[in-house]
Amino acid sequence: MYILEENILPVPEKIKSIRKYLGLKQEELTDGQISRSLISYIENGKVKLTKTVAETIAKCIKEVLINKDIHLDIDADYLMSDEIKQANIAIEKYLTKLNKAVKENDEELIKEIIKKEKIWSKWDVPEKQAVIYELIGDYYYNNMKFRDGYMYYIKAHECNIKIDNNYKSAEVVTKIARCSLLLKDYEDSIKLNKHALAILEKSNIESENLYKRCLFNIAIAYKDLRNHEKVLEYLYKIENSGYQLSDSQSIDIFILKGNSYYGNGDYNEAEIYYKKAIELAEKKKDRERLSLVYMNISALYNKIGKVEKTINFGKKALENMKGINVKGREEKMLMIARGYKSLEEYDLAEKYLLRALKETDYTSDLNVKIEIYLELLTLYQSTNEHYLIMRLIEEVEELYKDNDISKYKREARKLERFLIISIYHLIDKDIEKSKELLKLLIKKGDDYEN
Numbered sequence: 001m002y003i004l005e006e007n008i009l010p011v012p013e014k015i016k017s018i019r020k021y022l023g024l025k026q027e028e029l030t031d032g033q034i035s036r037s038l039i040s041y042i043e044n045g046k047v048k049l050t051k052t053v054a055e056t057i058a059k060c061i062k063e064v065l066i067n068k069d070i071h072l073d074i075d076a077d078y079l080m081s082d083e084i085k086q087a088n089i090a091i092e093k094y095l096t097k098l099n100k101a102v103k104e105n106d107e108e109l110i111k112e113i114i115k116k117e118k119i120w121s122k123w124d125v126p127e128k129q130a131v132i133y134e135l136i137g138d139y140y141y142n143n144m145k146f147r148d149g150y151m152y153y154i155k156a157h158e159c160n161i162k163i164d165n166n167y168k169s170a171e172v173v174t175k176i177a178r179c180s181l182l183l184k185d186y187e188d189s190i191k192l193n194k195h196a197l198a199i200l201e202k203s204n205i206e207s208e209n210l211y212k213r214c215l216f217n218i219a220i221a222y223k224d225l226r227n228h229e230k231v232l233e234y235l236y237k238i239e240n241s242g243y244q245l246s247d248s249q250s251i252d253i254f255i256l257k258g259n260s261y262y263g264n265g266d267y268n269e270a271e272i273y274y275k276k277a278i279e280l281a282e283k284k285k286d287r288e289r290l291s292l293v294y295m296n297i298s299a300l301y302n303k304i305g306k307v308e309k310t311i312n313f314g315k316k317a318l319e320n321m322k323g324i325n326v327k328g329r330e331e332k333m334l335m336i337a338r339g340y341k342s343l344e345e346y347d348l349a350e351k352y353l354l355r356a357l358k359e360t361d362y363t364s365d366l367n368v369k370i371e372i373y374l375e376l377l378t379l380y381q382s383t384n385e386h387y388l389i390m391r392l393i394e395e396v397e398e399l400y401k402d403n404d405i406s407k408y409k410r411e412a413r414k415l416e417r418f419l420i421i422s423i424y425h426l427i428d429k430d431i432e433k434s435k436e437l438l439k440l441l442i443k444k445g446d447d448y449e450n
Helices: 011-021 036-043 051-067 076-080 083-104 107-115 117-121 126-142 146-162 166-182 186-202 208-224 228-239 247-263 267-284 287-303 307-321 329-342 346-363 366-382 386-402 409-426 431-449
Strands: none
Touching: 011 036, 011 076, 051 076, 083 107, 083 126, 107 117, 107 126, 126 146, 126 166, 146 166, 166 186, 166 208, 186 208, 208 228, 208 247, 228 247, 247 267, 247 287, 267 287, 287 307, 287 329, 307 329, 329 346, 329 366, 346 366, 366 386, 366 409, 386 409, 386 431, 409 431
16 A cells, blocks of 8 residues: 555645655655755645656655555655546555455445545546446445445446446446335336436447346336236347347246236236246256245135145245245245145144244244234134134234334234234123224224324
8 A cells, every 4th residue: 555545635745745744854855865945846846746856755755664664655656646646546446445345245344435435536537436336336235225225326327427438327227227126116217227228229239138137127117016018018028139048037037927917817828937937947956936936826826726736836935945045935834824724724724824923033024924813813713712812812912012003004904804803703702802902903093094
């Protein structure tokens, strides 16, 4: 690291700052090899620093650093560097540190670099700034801090515009769009992906990966907007683009097509595409995608009343989830339990519901947790196990106390349903408890209105 590397200054001020940092007088800077008056003229900007003089000053400063046991570097080129060159040197060091920090997910080092943003953001070196901002955006995205990622990707995009790097502009815009998608701003995500496509088209840039990425992410955004026709439209655009699709991309398209046909109520077409995804995922031994499509086809069979297939594919999904980090175990267990419940296999249904309930302790998915409580409540009604119903009611009352349910409309309605079923169940068994739950229901209803 160069001496006073982060102090980006004009050459005269830089030399003066280094001299004062080392506690030297002007005549001491070169040990008499260069006159004090010349050093004074250089420091005051009256005489331009030459290569020969810079080499002499650098050599003498290096000796002082060694004598003072200061482990910093110095050379003539560094002393003669203007502010832009100094900024490039400093930013290059930040970039090296940042690459290492992002690779190792070193939060403290990332924070240290971001704190120094004022130093490297004020200099007109957009090429390097674009890389730094994008890397910080990647760090935040990978750590699920999508708003922060969005902000830094915007800064990277602004720098890419300055340097007229249209490919990087388009690429970073897709990253901004990805953050919007995960922040559930689906309309914004669609607009941004379309903007990235427009940049590529206007600049006559042919990028297979970016083109497919934009179209697929637009399709995902439309899926979340429940516009299934638009999803299919953009998926067909990818397939008809003439670009080669990887097996993973084909599986993702099949799954998304299946989901769209399912959403449209075309269950036969949904089944066809889920089966295509399963065939390819099994061939590739892609366990993560297999788990997902097994879950989806299980939900499809549950929807159309094919109970045994619901259970079979649900179990396959759970088996594939073992040892890999995949979300949705609790939902799959819930699906299997519903299948067993419809077959009146109540012991097996209870087993999977309790496993699912335990899983929600790790996922903190309040919506699924309440659904499980509802299924357990109606199951215990069917098996006439009053004491287990009372235990469930106690747990749900604790859930009310520990969570501000009024913030979650969907969850609140499901809890209302749980309370109503419980009130009716208790009318001829424990009238006082029934009244207590009715008061709780009325109170919570008032909270929702407020």
